[in-house]
Amino acid sequence: METKIIEHSKAAEIFIKDEKRTDWHNETLWFVREKRDKAAFQIADWELLRETASQIKNNVLSNMHQYLIDFETNAKNNGIIVHWAANADEHNKIVHSIMEKHGVTQMVKSKSMLTEECHLNEYLTEKGIDVIDSDLGERIVQLRKEAPSHIVLPAIHLKKADVSETFHKFLGTEKGNNDPKYLTEAARQHLRDTFLSRKIALTGVNFAIAETGEFVVCTNEGNADMGVHLADVHIACMGFEKIIPQRKHLAVFLRLLARSATGQPITTYSSHFKKPGDGKEIHLVIVDNGRSTQLGREDFRSSLKCIRCGACMNTCPVYRRSGGHSYHNAVAGPIGSILAPNLDMSKNADLPFASTLCGSCTNVCPVKIDIHVQLYKWRQKLVKEGYTPKSKTLMMKGMSAVLSNPMIFNLAGKMGRFVLDKMPGLVSNSFNPWYKQREMPAPPEESFREWYQKNSTASKDKNHEQ
C-alpha cells in the first residue's frame, strides 16, 4: 500500500514540535560525529586515505562493466550462484523464487539497505513469507512497522523507553523496564529461536571483490554470520556499485568505513564469503534499480561511490533536526537526497532543497562525493524538468526582474525600507515565514548607495554624480 508522502519541510515541522526530543536527536547524532572525528584524526594520513578511496571508486565507476563481468566469472568459479536484477521487482522475485525452490517460508535477514530500497520485506510478507530482521535496530523498527531512520543506526530516532514499550508489546517484557541490558537480553533470546530455525538467511554486501569473486559483510552484532552459518542457503543482495577491484583495496575501505560510520576502528565482524560450505548454497543478487541511469548522469554519477557509512547524516544539521523519516526514502540525509531523485524525481523533488548547502557532508564523506554540489545541481535539474510549484517559478521570475535591474532594484529597496519603517505590520505578520520566529531587520534611513553618492571620496572630490 502506498502511503502519502509528506514533504520534507512539513515532516520536519512536525518532528521539531517536540523540541526536547529534537534536541536529544540532534545531540545523539552529533556525539557520533564527534566519535568519528576522534577516530579519523588518529590516522595521520586520513585525508590521503579518503583521496585513495575516492580514486579507487572513480576507477570502478569508469570500468564498471568489466569489473562486474570479472566478479561474476570469479564468483561462479567459486560456486556462487549469481543472479542479475534490473529493478526492485526483479530483485524481489528472484529472492522469492529461491525460497520457493527450497520450499521455505521463513527467512532471517541481516541489515541490507538495498532490500529496504526494494521493499523486499513487504513483498515477501504478501507472499506469505515470514521475515525476521536480525539486526537489533532493524528488529525494533520492524516490530513497530516503521522504516529505518538511518542507514547505520536504524532505530536512532527511538529512546530507551520507546524500545522498552515496543518490547513489552511484542516480546512480553516487563512494562517500564528501560534497562538496556535487560532489553537486549530479551531481544537476544527472541532472535536465538529465529537463528536456530531458519533455513534461509539473507545478508547485504558491503564490498564485492572483482579479482576474487568474494564478498565482505560488515556488522557489529555478528548477526549476519550467525544467520548464514546456521542456514542452508545464503542469499546476498547488492547494488552493483559495491564492486571494488582487488582484495587489497579492502585495506583502504575497511579503515574508512567504521571510523566514518560510528568512530570505531573497524566493525566487530568483517565477514568474508567466498564459496558455499558442503551441501549449502550461496546466491548473489546483483541489482541495478536505476544505478545504470545514475551512472549515465555525468553530474550525479559519483553518488554511486557511496559506501553507506552514514557520516553525512550524522554531521548534517538538517538531518539531525528533522529525523530520517522526514526524507521519505530508504536512504535519508544528504546522500539520500542526491540518490532519491534518480529513482523518482516527482516523489523526491523536495529532497535536494532540504539542505542549506553548508557542505559539511562533503567534508566527512570517506569517498569524497561532492554531495552539496550535487544537491545544487539536482535543484537546477528539478526546476528545468518542471518538478517545482508554478507559484515558486513566478516568484523567482519576479525576484529576478527586480534584482537584475538597477532602477527597479533601487525603487523596490526604497519601498521595502519604507514599508518596514512605516507599515511594519505588512511584513511582520504570521504570513511571513521569516517573521514566525525571527524579527525583520530594522530599516536604515538610507541605503549604502545613497550614502555613497553623498560621502564617497569621488563624489566629494569631483562632486561627481552618476
Add this chain to the structure above:
Amino acid sequence: MKIGLFVPCYVDQFYPKVAIATYELLQKLGCDVSFPMKQTCCGQPMANSGYEHLSKDCDANFIANFAEFDYVVSPSGSCTLHVKDHLHDEKNEQLALQIRKRVYELTEFITDILKIEKIEGNFPHRVGLHQSCHGQRMLHLSQMSELNAPFFSKPEQLLSGIKGLELVSLSKKDECCGFGGTFCVTEEAISAKMGQDRVKDHENQHVEYITGYDMSCLMHLEGTLKRQKSPIKIIHIAEILNGMKN
C-alpha cells in the same frame, strides 16, 4: 590597483553600515576603491533555488559593473562564492571566467592580496565568531572541523591584532546557522531551530557580540536574538576592523 566594491543587495538596503565600514577600511589600507552605482544582486537567491537560468540578467549586470576592475571585493563569503562558481557570459565566457578569478571576500583579500597579517584596533568585548559555511568550506577562509588538517583562520588572524577582543570557543565551532537563502522560508521550522541553537552556543559562552564575514547569516542570527530579546549584538567583522587606528 583599482578595486570595485561589490556590496550584496541586502547589505546595500538593510546594512549600509557594513558596506560603509568595508569601504572605509579598504581606503585606510591604501586601496583605490569605488562602488559601481548600477550594481544590484549576484543572482544567488535564484540560483540556489534551482533557477540558475533566471540569473543571466544579474550576471550581465554584474559583468557590466565590474569588468573594469583589477579586483572585486565583497564583505560576504556567500555572494563572493556565487560569483566565483557561477558567473557566466554567453557572449564572452572568457571575460566571465577572468572576473571570477578577481573576486575576493574581504578578509581573504586583506590577508592574501594585501598581505596584511594583522589589523590593530581596540574592541574590548567577548566575541563569538560565526563561521559562515560558504566562506569557510568553499572559499577556505578557515580550516574546517571535519578535516584532519592544520588549523588556520583568515578572519581570526585579522582579529588577533584587535586589543581587548576576547574570542570565545564554541561547542560546535562551525555549525551552519540555518539561513541558507530561500531555505530560511521554505524550511522555516528547521531554519529557525538551527538559528536558535547557534545563538544558544554563543550565549553559553557569555558573548557580548557575534561577528562574522557574512551578513546574511548574521541577519538570521540577529532576527533570532531580537525575537528572544537577547542583549547579544551582531557586528560584521568589517565594522570591528574598521575601528583600526589610522
